[in-house]
Amino acid sequence: MAVGVMEVAAFAAFAAWILTARNSDTLYQAQNFSFFSSSTTFFAECMKQPGGLISWVASYLTQLLYNPAEGAAALILLWLAAFFVSRKALGVSAVWTGALLVPLFALLTSIVDNGYWLYYIKQQGFWFYATVGYLTAMTMTLIATWGSRLMPDRLRIYYRLAATLATALTYPLFGIYSLMALVYTRCAETAEDLSGGATGRRWRKSVSITTAFTALLALFIPRIAYNHYTEIRLDDIYTVGLPVFAENDMVSSFPQQPIVIMLAAPIVIALIARITPTKGKWQTAVCGVNIGIVALCAYMTWQRDFQDHNYHAEIRMYKAMENQQWDEALAEMDYLPGDPDRQMILTKNIALMNKGEICTKMFAYPNRGSNVRNDFDTLLVRMVQTAAPMIYMHHGRTHFATRWCIENSVEYGYSFNNLKILTQCALVNGESDLARKYLTILKTSMNYRDWAERYWPITENPALIKDYPEFATIRELHGSYESVLDTDTGLCEIYLQKTFSEGMSKDSRLYNDMCLIYAMVTQDIDLFWPRFFQYAEMHKGEDMPLPLQQAAFLYGSLENKVDISQMPFDKEKVADRYQQFQQVTQQYVAQGMNEEAIADMTSQQFGDSFYWFYFFCRNLKSY
Numbered sequence: 120m121a122v123g124v125m126e127v128a129a130f131a132a133f134a135a136w137i138l139t140a141r142n143s144d145t146l147y148q149a150q151n152f153s154f155f156s157s158s159t160t161f162f163a164e165c166m167k168q169p170g171g172l173i174s175w176v177a178s179y180l181t182q183l184l185y186n187p188a189e190g191a192a193a194l195i196l197l198w199l200a201a202f203f204v205s206r207k208a209l210g211v212s213a214v215w216t217g218a219l220l221v222p223l224f225a226l227l228t229s230i231v232d233n234g235y236w237l238y239y240i241k242q243q244g245f246w247f248y249a250t251v252g253y254l255t256a257m258t259m260t261l262i263a264t265w266g267s268r269l270m271p272d273r274l275r276i277y278y279r280l281a282a283t284l285a286t287a288l289t290y291p292l293f294g295i296y297s298l299m300a301l302v303y304t305r306c307a308e309t310a311e312d313l314s315g316g317a318t319g320r321r322w323r324k325s326v327s328i329t330t331a332f333t334a335l336l337a338l339f340i341p342r343i344a345y346n347h348y349t350e351i352r353l354d355d356i357y358t359v360g361l362p363v364f365a366e367n368d369m370v371s372s373f374p375q376q377p378i379v380i381m382l383a384a385p386i387v388i389a390l391i392a393r394i395t396p397t398k399g400k401w402q403t404a405v406c407g408v409n410i411g412i413v414a415l416c417a418y419m420t421w422q423r424d425f426q427d428h429n430y431h432a433e434i435r436m437y438k439a440m441e442n443q444q445w446d447e448a449l450a451e452m453d454y455l456p457g458d459p460d461r462q463m464i465l466t467k468n469i470a471l472m473n474k475g476e477i478c479t480k481m482f483a484y485p486n487r488g489s490n491v492r493n494d495f496d497t498l499l500v501r502m503v504q505t506a507a508p509m510i511y512m513h514h515g516r517t518h519f520a521t522r523w524c525i526e527n528s529v530e531y532g533y534s535f536n537n538l539k540i541l542t543q544c545a546l547v548n549g550e551s552d553l554a555r556k557y558l559t560i561l562k563t564s565m566n567y568r569d570w571a572e573r574y575w576p577i578t579e580n581p582a583l584i585k586d587y588p589e590f591a592t593i594r595e596l597h598g599s600y601e602s603v604l605d606t607d608t609g610l611c612e613i614y615l616q617k618t619f620s621e622g623m624s625k626d627s628r629l630y631n632d633m634c635l636i637y638a639m640v641t642q643d644i645d646l647f648w649p650r651f652f653q654y655a656e657m658h659k660g661e662d663m664p665l666p667l668q669q670a671a672f673l674y675g676s677l678e679n680k681v682d683i684s685q686m687p688f689d690k691e692k693v694a695d696r697y698q699q700f701q702q703v704t705q706q707y708v709a710q711g712m713n714e715e716a717i718a719d720m721t722s723q724q725f726g727d728s729f730y731w732f733y734f735f736c737r738n739l740k741s742y
Contacts, residue, residue, distance in 0.1 A: 123213035123214070123216035126216045126217055126220060126409065126410070126413050127199065127202060127216060127220070129413065129417075130198075130220050130223060130224070130413065130417075131195055131199065133417055133420075134191070134194070134195050134198070134223075134227050135191060135192075135195060137227065137231060137420065137421070137424060138187070138190075138191035138194065138195075138227075138230070138231070139187055139188050139191050141231070141424060141426065142187075142230070142231050142424070143187035143188070143191075144187075144431050144434040144435050144438070145230075145231070145237065145425075145431070145434065146184040146187040146190050146191065146230075146246075147184060147185065147187055147434070147438060148237060148434045148437070148438070149181065149184050149237060149246045150181050150182055150183075150184035150185050150190070150246075150535070150566075151185075151438075151534065151535055151536045152237065152238060152531075152534045152535075152536050153178065153181045153182075153184075153244070153245075153246065153534055153535065154178065154243075154532060154533040154534050154535060154538075155178040155179050155181065155182055155244075155564060155565070156560060156563045156564065157563045158560075158563055161175075161178075162175055165178070165243060166291075167348065167349070167350050168294070168348060168350055168351055168359055169290055169291050169292075169293075169294035169295075169341070169344060169348065169351070169356070169359045169360070170252070170292070170293055170294025170295065170296065170359055170360040171291070171292065171294075172292040172293065173244070173248055173251050173252050173255065173292070173293055173294065173296065173360065174242075174243040174244045174248065175244070176244070176247070176251050177243070177244025177245070177246070177247035177248040177250075177251050178243055178244035178247075179244075179565075180193060180244070180247040180251070181244055181245075181246045181247055182564065182565040182566055183565075184246060185565070185566040193247075194226075194227075194230070194247070194250060197247075197250050197251070197254055198223045198226060198227070198250065200254060201222070201223065201250070201253050201254040201257055202219055202220065202223060204254065204257045204258055204261050205219055205222070205257040205260075205385060206219055207261050207265070208257050208258075208260040208261035208264055208265075208303065208307060209260070209264075209303070209307045209310075209385060209388060209389045209392065210264065210307060210310075210311055211388060211389075211392035212392070214402055214405045214406050214409060215388065215392040215405065215409060216409055217408070217409025217410060217411070217412040217413045218384075218387075218388045218391075218392060218409060218412055219388060220412070220413055220416065221380070221381075221384040221388075221412065221416055222253060222380075222381040222384045222385060224413075224416035224417065224419070224420050225377040225378070225380040225381035225384065225416075226249055226250050226253065226377070226381055227420055228377040228419070228420045228423050228424075229249060229374070229377040229378055229381070230246060231420070231423070231424045231425065232374060232377065232423040232424060232425050232495075233374050233425065234374075234425040234427065234430060234493045234494075234495070234498070235430065235491065235492075235493050235498055235500045235505070236364055236371070236374055236493065236498060238500075238504045238505050238531070239364070239366045239498070239504065239531065240362065240364070240531070241363070241530075241531055241532060242362045242363075243532060245362055248360070248362070249362075249378050249381060252293065252294075252295070252296035252360060253296070253381060255293050255296050255300075256293070256296040256297070256299045256300040256303060257300075257303070257385070259286050259289065259293075259297070259300040259304070260300050260303040260304045260307060262282065263279070263282035263283070263286060263300075263304040263308075264304060264307050264308060264311070266278055266282060267279055267282070267308060268311075275325075276325045276328065276329065279308065279329050280328070280329060280332055282304070283301060283304070283305075283329065283332055283333050283336060284332075284336065286300050286301055286304065287301060287333075287336035287337065287340045288340070290340050290341055290344055291344055291347075293360075294359045294360035295357070295358055295359060295360035295361055295382075296360060298337050298341070298357065299382055299385075301333050301336065301337050302333075302337075302386060303385050303386065303389060304333075305329065305330060305333050306385075306386050306389040306390055307389045308329070309326060309390075310389050310390050310392075312326070341356040341357055341359075342356065344356070361375070361378060361379075361382075362374075362375060362378060363375070366498060366499075367499075369496075369497075369498065369499070371493075371496040371498065373495050373496045374496075377423075425493075427494065428455070428456055428457075429455075429457075429459060429460045429463060429491065430491070432451045432454075432455070432459075432463060433459075433460060433462050433463050433466070433505075433506075435447070435451055436448045436451050436463055436466045436467075437466065437506055437509065439451075439466075439470075440466055440469060440470070440509060440513070441509070441539075443473065443588075443589050445470040445471075445473050445474050446470075446474075448466055448467065448469075448470040449467060449470050449471070449484070451463070452467050452484045452485065455485060458485060458487055458488060458489050459485050459488050459489075460488050460489050460490065460491045461488040461489070461490065461502065461612055461739075461740075461741045461742060462491075462502055462505060462506050462510075463488065464484075464485070464486055464488045465506075465510050465611075465612060465615075466506070466510070467484050468481060468636070469510065469513045469514075472513075472592060472629070472632075472633065473513075473592055477632060477633070477636055478632055478635070478636065478654075478664040478666065478667060479664040479665070479666070481636060481666060482666050482727050482728060482729055482731075482732055483727045485726070486732055486736055487718075487732075487735065487736045487739075488739070490740060490741070490742045491742065499742075500742060501609060501742055502610075502611045502612065502741070502742055503523050503526075503527075503607075503609050503610075503611055504527060504531075507519075507520075507523050507611035508520040508521075508523045508524045508527070508536075508537065508540045509536075509540060510611055510612075510615075511523065511611065511615075512540055512543060512544055512547075512593060513592070513593060514596055514615055514619075514633075515592075515593055515594075515595070515596025515597035515598075515599065515600065515630075516596075516597075516615075516618075517544035517547050517548055517593075517597055518544075518603070518604045519604065519607060519611075519614075520540055520544050521540075521541060521544045521545075522604060524537040524540050524541050524544075525537075525541075535561070535564065535566075535567055538557050538560060538561055539561070539567070539570070541553075541557050542554050542557040542558055542561070542571075542574060543574075543590070543593075545557065546574060546577050546578070546581075546584055546590070547584070547590060547593055547594055547597055548597075549581055551577070551578040551579075551581055552578075554574070554577070554578050555575075555578040558571040558574060558575055558578065559571075574587075592629060595627055595629050595630065596627075596629065596630055596633065598627070599622075599624050599626070599627045599629075599630035600618075600622060600630070610741055610742070611741070612741035613741050615637065616637050616640055616641050617641075619633050619634050619636075619637035619638075620634065620637040620638040620640070620641045620643060620646050621634075621646065622634045623649060623650055623653055624653075625653065625657075628657050628658070631650065631653055631654060631657060632654065634650050635647070635650040635651060635653075635654050635667070638650050639666070639667075639670050639729065640739075642733055642737065644674045644677075644678060644680075647670060647671075647674060648674070648680075648681055651667065651670070651671055654667065663687075665689065665692055665693065666728075666729050668686075668688050668689060668692075668693045669693055669696075669697070669728055669729040669730060670729045670733075671683060671686060671688075672686075672688050672693050672694060672697060673697065673729065673730055673733060676697070696725075696728060696730070697730055699725075700721070700725050700728065700730045700731070703721055703724070703725070704717055704721060704734070707720055707721070714735065717735075718731075718735035721735075722735075
């Protein structure tokens with residue numbers, strides 16, 4: 120018994136560590152991209168598929184992940200409850216504790232190994248769905264098996280048939296977990312009978328009847344129920360509730376594996392644990408095997424924990440952007456083990472823009488970003504599904520932010536993230552009635568009631584938006600261009616580069632600054648000069664930022680289309696540094712190094728200069 124307690128405690132501690140110490144940002148983002156409403160409309164929406172009650176409960180519980188420690192505690196408590204219920208339901212001894220923890224490790228793995236699938240999961244309440252479903256299936260199994268043990272022999276078969284029918288009829292509420300409860304019950308009762316010495320013709324007849332009855336119900340109840348649903352395919356009636364990881368033409372089985380293991384493990388446990396000797400020398404052997412099982416499961420979970428640095432860093436930067444915590448967003452750029460991805464670079468630029476430092480410090484941080492994929496199944500990640508709505512909004516492109524929020528909501532379901540962005544865009548656009556609609560929905564949530572109350576006064580008096588500092592830069596950029604919705608071909612960054620680099624303003628310093636910066640990013644010399652001179656005009660009497668000086672010096676030196684001889688460049692940090700850069704790079708060229716190698720060798724010395732960016736960050740790709 121002590122061994123069982125030790126194993127359970129070890130699992131709880133391991134789960135708490137891996138959820139809170141390594142994945143707290145994932146848990147927060149999971150609830151941010153999920154949705155729950157206490158309205159009857161949302162409940163009815165959940166019930167449109169078998170397993171709808173699990174969806175509704177799981178969606179409610181997902182809100183607890185807003186505070187990752189609280190959400191992790193809820194998950195662990197549910198897993199421990201499932202453990203003790205399953206032990207009673209399957210009737211296995213304490214020495215098989217390790218085996219009973221296999222489904223729990225699988226549930227834990229299903230949460231920490233998804234990576235970028237977080238943004239593409241369509242199952243309502245995914246993060247708690249399997250946990251609630253497993254606990255439900257085991258509870259129904261416990262009711263069936265416990266009652267069977269209490270029945271006299273002559274009544275036992277009737278109770279088993281009645282319990283089987285009652286379990287099967289819960290299919291509309293619990294979906295696949297009702298079917299699994301039927302399987303678990305039959306396996307547990309058969310193993311219990313065998314371990315108790317049940318044999319003979321009468322027992323074989325009883326087993327035949329209950330097994331046949333179970334099979335018929337499992338086969339026909341879903342088919343009968345199918346006629347009352349309009350949102351499931353006939354092919355899916357036996358697996359509804361099992362998450363599908365599909366995006367465009369890609370279907371991945373990798374993140375589905377832990378759920379399959381969780382569903383299958385109790386069947387093996389029920390059949391083996393009751394008929395394997397656990398007394399005398401066998402007890403020590405079984406205990407050793409179970410400890411080995413726990414160690415192996417912990418190792419596999421740790422191996423599958425998705426710990427790509429940029430993945431977690433970009434989630435933290437996204438949260439900081441949501442909360443206008445610009446220093447925290449920039450701090451993430453200081454601790455990169457390699458190149459950031461393009462989303463992180465755009466978030467960094469938004470932070471600098473809001474701090475008024477975009478022209479002075481843009482190149483003080485890495486700018487050679489990369490595209491991202493899941494490293495286990497090559498899921499092609501698109502920024503329009505991860506952060507583009509927020510990025511568009513902070514660039515004043517509220518129409519594009521609204522468009523992608525709605526498209527993503529249609530494809531992947533509503534989320535608190537999308538509703539918040541839709542609300543803010545509606546307020547900036549002056550659409551008070553629409554904003555009031557979104558805020559009314561958010562008021563029914565557990566965590567965003569206060570958020571909704573904070574913005575409600577703007578819907579009654581739109582002029583109050585001037586008193587909300589988080590809208591200042593958004594409103595200025597929004598008011599500096601014509602509000603049209605053309606096409607971005609699904610490439611947020613490329614669209615922003617094109618539209619801003621081709622724009623210019625004589626009224627908004629911020630807008631003109633951003634146009635100049637994007638002209639530098641696109642490395643279009645003809646677009647650079649008009650915006651550079653406009654910048655100088657609008658910032659008379661101010662020191663010219665070094666990156667702008669470096670760009671002007673470089674372009675003037677390369678093309679000689681503009682006379683830069685009278686421009687007051689900083690000799691040491693502009694002219695002399697350019698000469699140093701040229702000398703160093705030419706030395707590496709003479710040594711036969713390729714461009715990539717030279718970029719790596721010079722990044723530490725010159726990576727914060729426009730010179731390095733111009734020569735080694737050309738033809739940037741985005742996603």
